[in-house]
Amino acid sequence: MRARSIKFAALIACAVIAGVPPLGFVGFLETNATQRIEEDLAGYADRVIEHLELTLDEAVLVLTQLAEAGVVRCDPASMEAMRRAIFDSYLLREIAVVDAAGTRLCSDTIYHTERWTLSRDYAVNAAIDVAVVVDEATFQRSLALRYRVGEDRMVVAYFAPNSLGLDILPEQWRNNGLARLALTDGTEFPTVPRQSAFYGKPPEDIEDALVATAVSNRYPINAVVRVARATVMQDFQSIKAYALVAMSVFAAVVLGIAVYIARRGPTTSDDIAAGMRKGEFIPYYQPVINISNGRLEGCEVLVRRRRRDGSIEVPAAFIAQAEIDGQIVPMTRQLMHSVINDVGELYARRPQLTVAFNLCAQHFRDDEIVRDVDEIFSGSPIRPSQLVFEVTERFPLADFTKAKTIIARLQALGAKVALDDAGTGHSGLAALHRLGMDIVKIDKLFIDPIDASTTQAPIVDSLVALAKSFGMAMVAEGVETLDQVNYLRAKGVDQAQGYLFAPPLPAASFAALVAAMIPLRDAPQSASEPERAAG
């Protein structure tokens, strides 16, 4: 239960780990994009103010020249000078001479309206002030510079809205935002473009807007740029979509790996128990060959885990855990039942065949293994005399005397006992012989170095000599080449197993091999033999 909840917690953790980077990345992108856009907006507002200052500087110059030239006289020469100034400047819409009440006395243009109302005016210098004037008939507003000449005369320059430079804003922003120019007191004056959906509306109408403000140091004017966040983030939305797809793929891969690890990760006791309940632990059979006459004489049972998805796991993934927590004992029991099911009938008709099971230190704690073997095989198609039990030399047996008793009792049932992985432990073959074993299995480690040039293989040679002197049979494990077979045969080793002959085989393949190599002489060959094993 604990292990399951740890796995569950690990899976949740992986889901979080998989989910955080995409969300974090999108969050990062969003913050980054907002920051960049705010900087752009501030840049635009600054540029608008800079442009406006240059425009006003130029208008101050024009107005000063006209005033000093005496255009307040409104004579033909003055009118001509005003027309020229307008013609030369694309900044100005009109130049007029007005009286103190705002009545136009003369102008470069003919206007229907004569009266203008003035906003609060701000001094630019001793002679000039700046204000917003409103046409009383049309309510049209203009930014105006006024040059005072005496007490009751002024030369006024009215600005064209398109000279005020809001074109700098990108088009899609203009349509969904507001760029406003205003005097310090908030009096606005018109600018183009006017196509904004928000034109003429109060700035607060743009909810959730990004805002930038710039203030002129030389004129009483400020610029405010407000753009709806949704509009400016449009470009970012497509980047965000790509990023989300990329990050989702990333998350899916991480989750996939997590699920894979959760399923295939270090096997826990609970996982093994679940596998046993589902019957996932099955025997594979590695043929044992007599290398003097080439006959198939038996097999070693090597456990495999066949998952529901059909994948096969080798013992390295679970056997150590099963040995530590003792589940190896019921697992061996399950294997014994499966073996009877798989090859019982084949073995019943070929009593010369042996089947070897691996035992470990856990099996020698008490005599449960003896009871299991007795119960499972007595009266089964596989005779106890066909059984071999392999005891590995790799891990020392805790209680030598008890182990000896158990081995003797297994032998009393008719089974043989083999020393597995011989040569890899520290007990010494002579000491282990005192356990009363029948067979020595020479480990692959000592078979591997043997090749065509080998004349001596000290460990193999001494194991063979000792085994012979104790009257024990010998099986070489992990035989992969013909040279190894030749060497072992020359030394008098009886049997071998290894990839040269066959890897561990699933039941159906092993059954087919047995049926093919050992045809029945005294009874007609049963066509269904291998199939039954496969089922």
Ligand SMILES: Nc1nc2c(ncn2[C@@H]2O[C@@H]3COP(=O)(O)O[C@H]4[C@@H](O)[C@H](n5cnc6c(=O)[nH]c(N)nc65)O[C@@H]4COP(=O)(O)O[C@H]3[C@H]2O)c(=O)[nH]1
């Ligand atoms: N490279 C190479 N390998 C070869 C060759 N011939 C056989 N092998 C592999 O060598 C191992 C021999 O088994 P082992 O020494 O008993 O070593 C076994 C045994 O100690 C343990 N084991 C397997 N099944 C059981 C079982 O049912 N019970 C217990 N207690 N242990 C088991 O797991 C170990 C590993 O088993 P496997 O992975 O099946 O690995 C097997 C087998 O597949 C060859 O020519 N070349």
